[in-house]
Amino acid sequence: MGNGFGGNSTGTSERPALSRRRILGMSGVAGLAVLGAAACSDDSGSGKSKDAESGKQGKGSEESKKAKEGSRVTPPPPVGILGANFNGDPAKVTFDELEGVSATWLRGFFPMRDADKGAISEKPQIKKLLEAKERGYGTVLSLKFPYNEQDIPTPGTDAWKTAFERVKKVLPTIMDRVDILVIGNEPFLETRKNQRDRRLNLFYEKIAQYIIAYRAEHSARKTKLYMGALNHLDWANGQTGATKRWMKFVKKTKDIEGVDIHPHVTSLAGAKKYLDYILPRMRPEQKFLATEFSLVLLWKQHQTDPVSAQFAKKYKDAQGKQVWEVLREATEHRFTQQKWDDFLSMTPWFEDNKTYLQDQLEQFRKTERLAVATYGVSQDEAMTTNFTAKKNPWMLNSLYCPYTVRQGKGGLPGRNRVWIDQFRALQKTD
Template sequence: MDTEKRKQPLARRRVLALTAGSLVAAGCRQGEQRSADKTGQDPEARTSTDGPDGALGANFNEDPDSVTFGELRELSASWLRGFVPMPEVEDDASQQRAIAKLLDAHRLGHSTVLSLKFPYNHKPIPRPGSSAMDAELARVDKVLHTVLDTVDVLAIGNEPFIESLDQDRGSGALNAFYETVAEHIIAYRKKRFGSRCRTHLHMGALNFLDKPDKRTRATDRWLSFTRRTPEIEGVDIHPHVSAPEKVKPYLDYILPRLRDGQKFLVTEFSLVQLWKLHLNDTIPARFARRYHVPTDTPVWKLIREAIEHPFPAEKWRDFLSMSPWFENNKHFLRDQVSHFRDTGRLAVATYGVTQGAAMTRNFGPDKTPWLLNSLYANRTVERAEDGSPAHNYGFFDDFRALQRPQS
């Protein structure tokens, strides 16, 4: 199925009935309902020690309808992350799907991360002072009105160095746009909440830092702005790589450029580029013999068959465990989270929960195989008799084992 039925946010009465106790403890006042008159510590004295420390959460990216709260409970996931495409924001930002999902998650006691996505990879990015910039900031205000003091972490930007034009990255226009947005958010938060807002601010995600030519004056400026801006508590990274060792260059690049006390987010990470390198491999001979599949079947074709006719759980597990490129990396999630935590600088990492509809559409040899990353194999494996999705091999169990009570 290419599309999923849109789910409505949980009815407030139902949520309160389910979570009255936790809401009393955590507080459920949202956005500007919290008093703007509270006073306390100077915001310039805020440090990331006040925020999350080494948490691991779930990520739905752009597809909030693909994950249920029951699935999050099964994972023991206390954090949830998604991004909002800013062109989708209308007058009532709480009705935008990703925001609605995160508000529901907050009411149910989850901690939340929201990334603001500004898609300017097909047109020039707005210049400060322009009418286009004013329109973007007006949309930002609508989001802030809804989520500030409710979401725990706000990432300013999703993947800015992908969601922009080459000339804007080279000219400094990209940096100027995001610096303007960040300064606007900081001023809005200070005006409405003083120093008592629970929402922590990070600059959005850097990609491709394992490639030397992607570490540029623009990425240096991104981190310089992050470092010198007291209200910004760190930066986000998205290491989607072709080998586990290619994650380390991200940390080697960002950590020396952050000030003492700043932390980093990893709201996306995976070996998807490694999986893609093996789509044209033939399937394992042992698997072919066991399941009577032609030995010259390419990996991509077998995955497409699983999409069209979901496999029994044992067959999908055998496919992955018998494929050395997957089996040898089945603990990537566990190992990377351990490395992130060992730095002492991780705020929150989040990992993809389910196989979304877009991951399976028109699957072929050139498709990026995001579906191999997911914690649930909900589109390539038959569901259980009770309708619950299958756990993906390796990653599901490691994700649960990595959860900590303090998170």
């Protein structure tokens, strides 16, 4: 959904047995070489220069050196995990940053239309996850099928054939290499409104059946399969015949481990509506993912509030401004860490929800059905460019804040201390 915990539509992936598994089905760096996925020469693999992506000459090669020297993490099994999420843009996420928040699981999504040209192993999202796997991280990959600007494929059409050819091209690189594969990113947001019906269900069911058959044929059962992700289940019109059929398919399909949800909400009560909907509609042994989640819709409700009197008193340049104007100023002239900290702590509606990350994970974990939840690692450019009162303030969700906070000591970006402290505290070590 949105960037940060979320895609850009509304978003926001969260170890002993797992870390001893195969490394990409082979061993060590040799395995990556065979796959044509040698350790990244830069953080993104997006085709931009090293300096453009990271701002640090040679950072990627240094990270590759660490990987070759055996720098590894040991992920807990996927039981109640909080991991990190880069969505579709791994460019700003470094392994130093992941280490800085003690993350052991990493999630991203791959837009399937990008499979049309070039080696799959060199696509930046997949390349990042393969390197993460090489380093020992648990990995979650969501396959994104964007059909907002064209009809969702139907059987017999060229678009249908193209969609399956893309899946066929991607699977050899990822199966038995990523730990969790999510079939779909946000189907009910990434299709046209008038096609979020049985046509959507049929397309994703057939894609899932194809992947299940491929996995069986290639004995690739180390990769677990989920269907995802459902959005807006807390909205009056969010629960439909198509979402009901989606859950029926999840329940009846034995090779599907469960469902993914993206609760970008205004309150914990909103997130609970997601759980109340999905849990009774799955088999008892099935679990759920929450690869994006946040209070971004609550933040958005306060965009046009006056900035707090306390903050305006301390920072004279904020006097007379609304919240969104202060956020825009931060994107244009990055704040010091202290000023960003003050803005958050002196903003009542943020301060009142400062334990959100802890509270949300507790809600998920209490169900005893959470596999992996993942939270946004870093702000990206799309969140902060030409910011207005109408844009979702994803920037308030991220752990690292390179677009609104000046770089601190130690070479890491500025940060949201509220979320980073909670993220570390919520990591499982068993």
